[in-house]
Amino acid sequence: MYQNILLPTDGSALSTIAIDNGLRFAKAVGAKVTGLFVIIERQPESFEDYAPVDVKAPKLDEVAKQEAGKYLKAIADKARAAGVPCETRSMRHASPHQAIIAVAAENGCDLIVMASHGKKGITGELVGSETARVITNCKIPVLVYR
Numbered sequence: 001m002y003q004n005i006l007l008p009t010d011g012s013a014l015s016t017i018a019i020d021n022g023l024r025f026a027k028a029v030g031a032k033v034t035g036l037f038v039i040i041e042r043q044p045e046s047f048e049d050y051a052p053v054d055v056k057a058p059k060l061d062e063v064a065k066q067e068a069g070k071y072l073k074a075i076a077d078k079a080r081a082a083g084v085p086c087e088t089r090s091m092r093h094a095s096p097h098q099a100i101i102a103v104a105a106e107n108g109c110d111l112i113v114m115a116s117h118g119k120k121g122i123t124g125e126l127v128g129s130e131t132a133r134v135i136t137n138c139k140i141p142v143l144v145y146r
Helices: 013-029 046-050 060-082 096-106 121-127 130-137
Strands: 004-009 032-040 086-093 111-115 142-145
Touching: 004 013, 004 060, 004 096, 013 032, 013 060, 013 111, 013 142, 032 060, 032 096, 060 086, 086 096, 096 111, 096 130, 111 130, 130 142
Parallel strands: 004 032, 004 111, 032 086, 111 142
Antiparallel strands: none
16 A cells, blocks of 8 residues: 655644654554655845844754754654654755655655645735645645644
8 A cells, every 4th residue: 555654744733743643554554654854945144144243043054954853853753662664854945845745756655644734814825835735736645634
């Protein structure tokens, strides 16, 4: 049935629920999982060049790498506890949905299990839904937790 399930995370509580359920499903069908955290590429903050040394924010790259490591370690630890084979990966990309689709294809994933925050109204229209974009642009089945 399914052999490799992609579990993308943004670190949210809903994403954690999707991961927990994805791991249960993987265990039930004998699949391995691939955990993914997308580090969103952002434009550099130009004002930082002019700020006094003592008020500069921590480097965004370092913060993003630490965040990725924390969330991916949580997936790996839960997978190990459940007895599910797991690989983890972080990827820097300007578009999270494109990164999710690319990693799923590169790793031979045959299912993506992810959360949807279900933003409605103008926020949903302006911000958009990465989950909806994955569903719309991906040929791999997507199981959505809300």
